[in-house]
Amino acid sequence: MIRAGLLFSTLSIFPAIFGFYQSWLGLTPAQEINLAIALVVSFLWVTELIPLYVTGFLVLFLELVWLIPGWGPGAPKTITFLSCYFSETILLFLGGFVISSAISFYGLDVSIAKFVIKNTKGSAFFLVLSLGLATAFLSCWMNNTATAAMMLGLVSSMMKSLDETSPLRKSILFMVPFSANLGGIGTPVGTLPNVIGIAYLQEKGFHIGFLDWMAFAFPVFILSVLALAGILYIVYLKKEKSIQSIRLIQVREENTSVSSQRKLISIMIILITILGWISSDWHGISNGTVALFPVIVFFGFSLLDLKEFRNLSWDVLILMGGGIALGKAFEETGLAKHFVTLLMLGDSSQLGLFLFFSILSLFLSCFLSNTSVANLILPITMGLPTDLILPAAIGATIGASLAMPLPVSTPPNALAFSYGGIRSLEMVKIGGSISIVAWVFFTVVGGFLLHQLHIVDFSKF
Known part of the structure; x- marks a missing residue:
């Protein structure tokens, strides 16, 4: 694999050194170098040949030592790319990590x-639905993989007591990871593609408020989770005749060493932060600035300690910075606009590009990580005419989080698959079905709400 990576990198860089990309694709010298960098880091992101955060650093390194020196007159300053690693968007996600x-x-x-599991009233369907809604809600604020791992861990003792062919066991193993995937679209901080998409849009001067995002995304993921519960009922749960398995549920005990007062204070801090994000359009303080509040309060008043600070996902922030920096290079060199012209996308309608990029992202995310897909597709949307950027970017961003037919499609899928008892073909059937249904909800319901909120205008054809 390492040899293949070195070979691909060499083949990507070699034409740029001798100016072949310029003659083949009609690029400028800066665009040619940008393309070579994009090919190398995209390959590394997709294959994970080296850690993703190292690739994030590699983007910056190549831009500073190759792109800027090879640019010639009019080259941007180094701060143009350095600032991508501690931007407003990075602060927003840092706040999400602390919460x-x-x-x-x-x-x-x-x-x-x-609370959810203890109040299922002995109904297998209600248990699975409640588990899905709780997972999706937590996933709006927590890392998708961490949410899935936590929720599966809570009911792992029950699953051990169930036969691997149990309809309830299969339903839980599908509901938890798929709900974690779907819940991520609910807020701007819910999943990496959201944050990456928002970062690109902000660079172009588009600002979608926290509340506006939730206004179109919340209905989509709630309807999708309800639909997933319906699919699981039809395929599995209507065969579950006994409620005995429900009574086997056990969850790990809560941490009693934490005082109720400190827990209450933490809840208040989280609620104030969420309220600050939701009302950012009214008070005028940016979401990134609001995100500093929980960081300062939790660590400044020792509600979280240095160990928790060190355990924050700094590697993810570096990965995000690399993606933003790559997109910045696409914008500065004009490579994104060149691709748009080459693919003849500039004459399409807002609705057409919304559908096209959402389908493209969904398809690619079936086989690649949604973060990689966002980093690959979003720079191209930035090269569209100004009035077409927003619908295309939103379609690409959300579409990347809706794909879940395979164990390799998302980390939560792989985690659930590792518990055993579900076959790849079953995941393709359930995951493929909910991917299609969620995409329909997104394009129909989400698209309608985006239009009604005047975020996009689908009346222009």
């Missing part, structure tokens, strides 16, 4: 899950 850490540290996730 996620607090939710886990103070056992708030366990409290929510325990």
Whole structure:
């Protein structure tokens, strides 16, 4: 694999050194170098030949030592790319990480899950639906993989007591990861593609408010989770005749060493932050600035300690910075506009590009990580005419999170598959079905709400 990576990197860089891309594709010298860098880092992101965050650093390194020196007159300053690694968007996601850490540290996730599971009234369907809604809600604020791991861990003792062919066991193993995937689209901080998409849009001067995002995304993921529960009922749960398995549910105990007062304070901090994000359009403070509030308060008042600070997903922030920096290069060199012209996308309608990029992202995310797909597709949308950028970028962003037919499609899928008892073909059937249904909800319901909120205008054809 390493040899293949070195070979691909060499084949990507070699034409740029001798100016072949310029003659083949009609590129400028800067665009040619940009393309070579994009090919190399995209290959590394897709194959994960080296850690993803290292590739994030590699983007910056190549831009500073190759792109800018080879640019010639009019080259941007180094700060143009350096600033991508601590931008407004990075701050937004950092705040999300701190909230996620607090939710886990103070056992708030366990409290929510325990309440849900304990009040299922002996119904297998209600249990699975409640588990899905709780997972999706937590996934709006926490890392998708961490949410899936936590929720599966809460009911792992029950699953061990069930036969691997149990309809209830299969339903849980599908509901949890798929709900974690779907819940991620609910807020701007829910999943990496959201944050990457918002970062690209902000660079172009488009600002979607936290509340506006939730206004179109929340109905989509709630309807999708309800539809997933319906699919699981039809395929599995209507065969579940006994409620005995429901009574076997056990969840891990909450952390009793944490005082109720500190837990209450943490809840208040989280709620104030969420309220600050939701009302950012009214008070005028940016979401990134609001995100600094939980960082300062939680660590400044020792509600979270240095260990928790060190355990934040700094590698993810570097990965995001690399993606943003790559997109910035696409914008500065004009390579994105060149691709749009080459693919003849500039004459399409807003609705046409919304559908096209959502389908393209969904298809690619079936086989690649949604983060990689976002980093690959979003730079191209930035080269569209100004009035077409927003619908194309939103389609690409959300579409990347709706693909879940294979164990390799998302980390939550792989985690659930590792528990055993479900076959790849079953995941293709259930995951493929909900991917299609969720895409329909997104394009129809989400598209309608985007139009009604005047975020996009689908009346122009």
